[in-house]
Amino acid sequence: MIDQQRIRNFCIIAHIDHGKSTLADRILQATGLVDDRLMKEQYLDRLDLERERGITIKAQSVRIPYKAKDGRDYVLNLIDTPGHVDFSYEVSRSLVACEGALLVVDASQGVEAQSLANAYLALENNLEIIPVLNKIDLPSAEPERIKAEIEEIIGLDCKDALLISAKTGQGVPEVLERIITDLPPPMGDTKAPLKALIFDSWYDTYLGVVVLFRVVDGRIKLGQDILLHSTKARFEVTKLGVFSPDPIALNELGPGEVGFLCAGIKILTDARVGDTITDPDNPTLSPAPGFKKITAMVFCGMYPVEPNEYGTLKHSLEKLQLNDAAFTFEPETSHALGFGFRCGFLGLLHMEIIQERLEREFQARLLVTAPSVIYQVRTLEGETLPVDNPSKLPPLNKIEHIAEPYVHMEVHVPNEYLGAVLALCEECRGTQKDLRFLSSTRVIVTYELPFAEIVYDFFDRLKSVTRGYASLDYEFIDFRPSELVKLDILINSETVDALSIIVHKDKAYAQGRELASRLRSVIPRQLFEVVIQAAIGQRIIAKERVAPMRKNVTAKCYGGDITRKRKLLEKQKEGKRRMKRMGNIDIPQEAFLAVLRKD
Numbered sequence: 001m002i003d004q005q006r007i008r009n010f011c012i013i014a015h016i017d018h019g020k021s022t023l024a025d026r027i028l029q030a031t032g033l034v035d036d037r038l039m040k041e042q043y044l045d046r047l048d049l050e051r052e053r054g055i056t057i058k059a060q061s062v063r064i065p066y067k068a069k070d071g072r073d074y075v076l077n078l079i080d081t082p083g084h085v086d087f088s089y090e091v092s093r094s095l096v097a098c099e100g101a102l103l104v105v106d107a108s109q110g111v112e113a114q115s116l117a118n119a120y121l122a123l124e125n126n127l128e129i130i131p132v133l134n135k136i137d138l139p140s141a142e143p144e145r146i147k148a149e150i151e152e153i154i155g156l157d158c159k160d161a162l163l164i165s166a167k168t169g170q171g172v173p174e175v176l177e178r179i180i181t182d183l184p185p186p187m188g189d190t191k192a193p194l195k196a197l198i199f200d201s202w203y204d205t206y207l208g209v210v211v212l213f214r215v216v217d218g219r220i221k222l223g224q225d226i227l228l229h230s231t232k233a234r235f236e237v238t239k240l241g242v243f244s245p246d247p248i249a250l251n252e253l254g255p256g257e258v259g260f261l262c263a264g265i266k267i268l269t270d271a272r273v274g275d276t277i278t279d280p281d282n283p284t285l286s287p288a289p290g291f292k293k294i295t296a297m298v299f300c301g302m303y304p305v306e307p308n309e310y311g312t313l314k315h316s317l318e319k320l321q322l323n324d325a326a327f328t329f330e331p332e333t334s335h336a337l338g339f340g341f342r343c344g345f346l347g348l349l350h351m352e353i354i355q356e357r358l359e360r361e362f363q364a365r366l367l368v369t370a371p372s373v374i375y376q377v378r379t380l381e382g383e384t385l386p387v388d389n390p391s392k393l394p395p396l397n398k399i400e401h402i403a404e405p406y407v408h409m410e411v412h413v414p415n416e417y418l419g420a421v422l423a424l425c426e427e428c429r430g431t432q433k434d435l436r437f438l439s440s441t442r443v444i445v446t447y448e449l450p451f452a453e454i455v456y457d458f459f460d461r462l463k464s465v466t467r468g469y470a471s472l473d474y475e476f477i478d479f480r481p482s483e484l485v486k487l488d489i490l491i492n493s494e495t496v497d498a499l500s501i502i503v504h505k506d507k508a509y510a511q512g513r514e515l516a517s518r519l520r521s522v523i524p525r526q527l528f529e530v531v532i533q534a535a536i537g538q539r540i541i542a543k544e545r546v547a548p549m550r551k552n553v554t555a556k557c558y559g560g561d562i563t564r565k566r567k568l569l570e571k572q573k574e575g576k577r578r579m580k581r582m583g584n585i586d587i588p589q590e591a592f593l594a595v596l597r598k599d
């Protein structure tokens with residue numbers, strides 16, 4: 001067991017791309033934990049996919065032995081946290097394991113939406129915060145101005161803020177010293193009953209569920225029985241240890257220590273993040289309150305391209321879910337697409353990542369329908385039904401009202417783009433709540449707006465109207481009744497259920513016309529005419545035609561160049577992969593996502 005005075009538990013919080021992962025890498029190198037030669041960029045990002053996208057998804061903790069300038073040996077526990085809005089729940093779960101946080105702010109960019117949101121989360125959890133200005137190697141860095149900005153916006157004293165370059169390593173040794181001098185050590189009670197908090201858990205094919213925890217009070221020993229507070233389930237600790245960064249087995253961990261355990265836990269929901277681990281024979285009297293349940297807010301259908309791949313897809317989804325408690329799925333049937341799954345995500349990025357992992361790690365060939373938010377439908381009989389699939393909306397004559405999720409959104413933007421941001425938010429049915437000037441050049445605007453409006457392409461549009469200079473943070477507030485209607489798409493007079501969307505009444509006509517015209521451009525010509533119609537109830541609001549094809553694509557190759565013919569056929573086969581035959585029409589994947597594309 002380690003003397004608590006020698007432990008420092010900290011995390012790094014930052015806006016996306018401000019350099020959190022790079023700093024974590026430099027810390028591992030500066031302390032000699034990871035050999036320079038073995039240092040892959042962003043060591044802490046476990047998945048290849050994360051590395052490619054440069055986004056940290058899974059929090060991971062590392063124990064770092066460190067000899068400080070005072071000559072003493074310390075143990076630093078670094079808990080890496082993700083920076084994207086979709087994953088802010090992972091930030092809050094990792095904060096409870098720490099006494100302090102490094103707030104990394106890009107010295108050329110300044111305070112952005114998630115710098116603020118994450119700093120507030122840390123303050124709410126009583127964490128000590130050390131401001132760190134990163135990227136001072138850049139000629140555009142303005143540390144003095146950014147210090148003033150942090151003081152003004154977040155209210156942190158920046159007199160002693162650290163100036164570093166995570167890229168070159170400049171200032172990183174000072175960061176380590178300040179962790180020792182400025183962050184408080186843990187203050188657990190060694191003699192109290194065992195109380196440990198779960199802040200992450202995942203499924204490992206060989207080990208079963210692996211639990212990451214922080215001991216608050218008491219001790220945890222290898223071989224002992226543990227009780228999980230919320231489920232009252234009992235397990236025996238079969239493996240205990242720390243990641244440093246590779247796993248090191250230990251017999252005991254005491255207050256303030258961060259480690260992992262395995263205990264024959266079969267399913268992830270038995271080791272919920274936020275739950276308290278205690279001793280069944282001497283349980284703690286003060287279990288942690290736990291976390292609010294994370295609920296999926298964005299849904300889409302995922303269907304195998306080939307019906308016989310249904311079983312494989314189900315298996316892959318189950319595997320992915322083992323490691324991602326926020327991802328949900330259940331079987332659904334579509335008239336158009338056959339048997340598939342309705343999948344739930346935290347946000348669009350989360351959805352894209354899952355989709356990519358399915359394709360890359362599981363070689364799944366998928367047809368994905370347009371994302372939809374979840375609605376609450378109040379029926380005339382007084383029932384409230386959750387509806388996550390537009391095609392499942394009850395008939396209009398049975399509905400009293402439809403409520404949709406609203407979010408509270410903060411956008412940080414330079415003054416010159418303010419007008420464009422306001423126009424965009426208004427167009428997205430937003431209500432302005434606040435407008436604050438951060439300085440003479442930057443503004444924070446606060447809006448409440450329907451989540452559905454930002455699900456499709458809000459991020460891209462915001463980026464384009466502000467040339468990438470805006471940042472945002474949002475959180476769900478509540479469900480509010482709106483005048484919503486279902487927009488159906490008919491192809492040769494048949495409704496294609498997988499193409500239905502729910503839209504606001506005032507936008508329905510424009511969206512119907514746009515969608516029909518986009519579908520016309522993505523549905524390939526067939527041997528016969530294809531008629532695309534958009535309808536609200538019985539009313540047809542838009543109509544487009546795809547003219548019939550005249551020639552067989554390969555006809556003119558007969559007897560000619562065989563390689564060319566083969567190439568053409570291969571190309572066609574490739575095209576078919578993502579097609580779904582509906583009646584006698586081939587509908588490509590792009591058609592199902594046509595609603596997303598705003599050219």
Ligand SMILES: Nc1nc2c(ncn2[C@@H]2O[C@H](COP(=O)(O)OP(=O)(O)OP(=O)(O)O)[C@@H](O)[C@H]2O)c(=O)[nH]1
Pocket residue numbers: 014015016017018019020021022023054055056082083084134135136137138164165166167168
């Ligand atoms: N010039 C310069 N570039 C840096 C510095 N630190 C990080 N970068 C670069 O900034 C980009 C973002 O850095 P990351 O460490 O991935 O940022 P992050 O905050 O961890 O991002 P997420 O993990 O996606 O939240 C990368 O291209 C880094 O190479 C620095 O000190 N100077």
